[in-house]
Amino acid sequence: MPELPEVETIVRRLRAVLPGRRVEEADVPRPNVVRGSVDAFVEEIEGSRVEQVERRGKNLVFRLDGDRAWWSHLRMSGKWRVEREPSDPPPEYARALFSLDDGARLVFQDVRTLGEMEVLSAAAWAARSDALGPEPLDGGFTPEVLRERLARSRRAVKELLLDQTVVAGLGNIYAVEALWRARVSPRRRGANVGPARARRLHAAIVDVLSEAIGQAGTSLGGTYLNWADDEGERGRFRAFLSAYGREDEPCPRCGTPIRRFVQAQRSTWSCPSCQR
DNA sequence: ATCGCAGCCTGTACGC
DNA sequence: TGCGTACAGGCTGCGA
Numbered sequence: 001m002p003e004l005p006e007v008e009t010i011v012r013r014l015r016a017v018l019p020g021r022r023v024e025e026a027d028v029p030r031p032n033v034v035r036g037s038v039d040a041f042v043e044e045i046e047g048s049r050v051e052q053v054e055r056r057g058k059n060l061v062f063r064l065d066g067d068r069a070w071w072s073h074l075r076m077s078g079k080w081r082v083e084r085e086p087s088d089p090p091p092e093y094a095r096a097l098f099s100l101d102d103g104a105r106l107v108f109q110d111v112r113t114l115g116e117m118e119v120l121s122a123a124a125w126a127a128r129s130d131a132l133g134p135e136p137l138d139g140g141f142t143p144e145v146l147r148e149r150l151a152r153s154r155r156a157v158k159e160l161l162l163d164q165t166v167v168a169g170l171g172n173i174y175a176v177e178a179l180w181r182a183r184v185s186p187r188r189r190g191a192n193v194g195p196a197r198a199r200r201l202h203a204a205i206v207d208v209l210s211e212a213i214g215q216a217g218t219s220l221g222g223t224y225l226n227w228a229d230d231e232g233e234r235g236r237f238r239a240f241l242s243a244y245g246r247e248d249e250p251c252p253r254c255g256t257p258i259r260r261f262v263q264a265q266r267s268t269w270s271c272p273s274c275q276r
Numbered sequence: 277a278t279c280g281c282a283g284c285c286t287g288t289a290c291g292c
Numbered sequence: 293t294g295c296g297t298a299c300a301g302g303c304t305g306c307g308a
Contacts, residue, residue: 003301032284058302075302077286093286112285114302155278164303171301220301244301265281267299 002074004136004169005212006235007058010080015053017082018062022049022101030095033110035118044119045070045098056129057168069125071118072108078115081107132168136205141167146205147198150190157193157201158186159264170205173218173244176269178204180243183253185275186268212237220245243269 002010026045031038050070052063060080062070072080081091086105090097096108096117108115120128133149134141149166150157160166161175170178179186181204184197193201212218217235242252246269247260256273 006301073302075284076300110285111287112300114285153277162302173301218301264279266302 002058002078002217003171003174004055004058004209005174005215005237006217007055007060007074007169008213009216009235010074011053011055011060014062014080014082017104018050018053018100018106020049020051021104022047023098023106024101025099027097028095029097030110030113032113033095033108033115033117035116041117041119044068056135057132057164058171059129059132061125063122064119067122069120069122071120071125071128073116074110075112075114075116077112078108078110081109083107132164133166134168136167136169136209141202141206143195143199143202146202147193147195150193150198153190155190156186156263157184157188157190158268160190161205162264162266167205169209172266172268173241174205174208174212176244177208177241180270180275181208183275186263186270188276211240215240243271245269 023045024047026042028034028038028042034041048068048070049065050062051065054061054063058073060072060074064070072078074080083091083105086099091107091109093109093111094107095110095113095115098106100106108117134145146167150160153160158175158179161170161178162172176186178201182197182200184193184201188197212235215236216233218237218241219235220238243258246258248257250256251258251271251274254271254274256271258269259272260267260269262268
């Protein structure tokens with residue numbers, strides 16, 4: 001579910017609430033959302049103060065006092081929310097709950113429990129962060145950087161865009177949409193993305209992510225697959241999808257039916273006519 | 277270096 | 293109605 005725009009939406013919400021708060025009690029009813037020992041995790045978290053909330057790609061990090069980083073990844077269905085007035089019973093699918101010193105409660109909800117969290121030293125987190133590709137909305141991400149990173153590989157450009165070490169933050173939805181906007185075939189090999197296509201792709205990535213953030217992300221149908229930030233607001237970007245999930249519908253640009261196929265075990269949609 | 281696949285989980289949609 | 297199957301926004305680890 002959550003890709004860069006959805007994680008960014010959460011981060012902005014949490015940033016308005018969490019910095020300065022101290023965690024009083026941690027409760028982890030589903031231990032598999034914690035990487036490593038749950039006891040050690042709880043011990044580490046209780047009494048800690050959250051200093052800042054950050055995003056790196058799809059990773060979400062609460063900076064803690066003592067030069068520590070509380071890392072989490074939402075994977076397919078994770079959500080963070082803050083309840084100003086903790087509900088009883090706790091929300092559905094609450095996998096980890098943290099009571100805060102102002103009476104609010106921070107809740108990690110995750111239907112599929114593929115999400116994970118862990119407390120790391122700042123240095124360990126920095127090492128992990130350094131292994132990721134560039135942030136697509138930072139100045140360091142340029143058409144040249146993108147092209148150079150794609151050029152190293154004969155793999156399909158779609159697969160490369162999903163590879164977080166190539167560029168951080170794209171998932172299936174926004175990779176599909178960026179390629180459609182750039183008129184680049186998902187099957188084209190990275191090494192065969194020339195300067196013109198790299199420029200278009202770079203612009204498409206930046207635009208699609210920025211616009212999606214402006215719409216609070218993308219919510220799709222179904223219950224648990226719905227993206228919603230901690231206010232329950234639905235992401236509105238779905239209305240702007242051009243290729244994702246639109247098999248057999250006319251390409252908004254040229255009218256040719258959009259095709260679906262599978263790459264690296266993931267669905268891909270593209271226009272066979274105007275994406276080359 | 278790259279690939280294809282299984283696995284981690286749960287829920288939904290769909291066909292019979 | 294029930295049951296089986298495929299699929300879902302991510303990522304890792306394995307053998308080849």
